[in-house]
Amino acid sequence: MFIHVKKYGSIVKVSAVCLTMLLTSLVATFVDAGGQTQHLVTITGFKFVPAVLNVERGDTIVWVNHDIVPHSIVVRSSKEAVSPVMESGDTFTYVVGSSLVYACGLHPSMKGKLAIP
Amino acid sequence: MSVATQYSKVGSVAVLALCVFITTGCTEKAPMAAAESNVLTDANIAAIVVGANNIDISAGNIALKRSKNAQVRDFAQRMVTDHKAVLNSAVKLVTKLGVTPVNNDLVATLAKQSQEHEKNLRSLSGKAFDKSYIDHEVAYHEAVIGVIEGQLIPSAQNAELKALLVSVLPAFRAHLEHCQMIQKALS
Ligand SMILES: [Cu+2]
Secondary structure: OOHHHHHHOHHHHHHHHHHHHHHHHHOOEEEOOOOOEEEEEEEEOOEEEOOEEEOOOOOEEEEEEOOOOOEOOEEOOOOOEOOOOEOOOOEEEEEOOOOEEEEOOOOOOOEEEEEOO | OOHHHHHHHHHHHHOOOOOOHHHHOOOOOHHHHHHHOOOOOHHHHHHHHHHHHHHHHHHHHHHHHHOOOHHHHHHHHHHHHHHHHHHHHHHHHHHHHOOOOOOOHHHHHHHHHHHHHHHHHHOOOHHHHHHHHHHHHHHHHHHHHHHHHHHHHHHOOOHHHHHHHHHHHHHHHHHHHHHHHHHHHHO
């Protein structure tokens, strides 16, 4: 997603990265330069934040594990794995195909939902 | 002695003139009572955090050796992995702060109860083992959450240590919910 800033040189690229980091730390949802809607779900304090997200088919979800322990994403009803185990600091990117009612595969009390209205 | 009464004693060791949160259920008022009878130093708190995590790692390792129940084994592995991570971050912080853990009566009581529990676990197998391990995990997590909220957080002097204690609570709460689910499934 930073390809378009390459021609402006590394300084611009660095600030674009900084800006993106700032944005992703402040808001859960933003539209990137390619017009793609991205949603950030932060895993912190054994919670998915935000726990419920309204999404559209084709949107990108990025889970970031800010906890010191591993977590994972599974389909809540079937326990089928959506993500591999995310160690502390890991991210997992997922393109929405349908609504998803999920939980952490390691900590069943952690619950989340991607809802297509 | 039941596990619940056994662990209610843990609370009574460090806080005198108290409302013992587990037996009376007055968790909400416990922090105030503990704050007034502030007897824990940061060095004591460090020892309690290290001891409490080690106890759960040790019990988890026994369960991994003895249990054949997939749910129980998954939970035990979680206890080993998560409590090691909490322990490492606690050790890292107290090392950075230059705090040397100092044992107190609460640490001694926890250690003694843990030894008795482990001896009991080693004599059990099958469903009896799973039930004993999980029942104890429920009581233990309830007790530790009570101690962290009611005694450690109000007593902590160093802001970073206090923040660490606050940050580990969600882990203990998630583990409590997890073992309560298994407890229901086993009964
Ligand atoms: Cu988890």
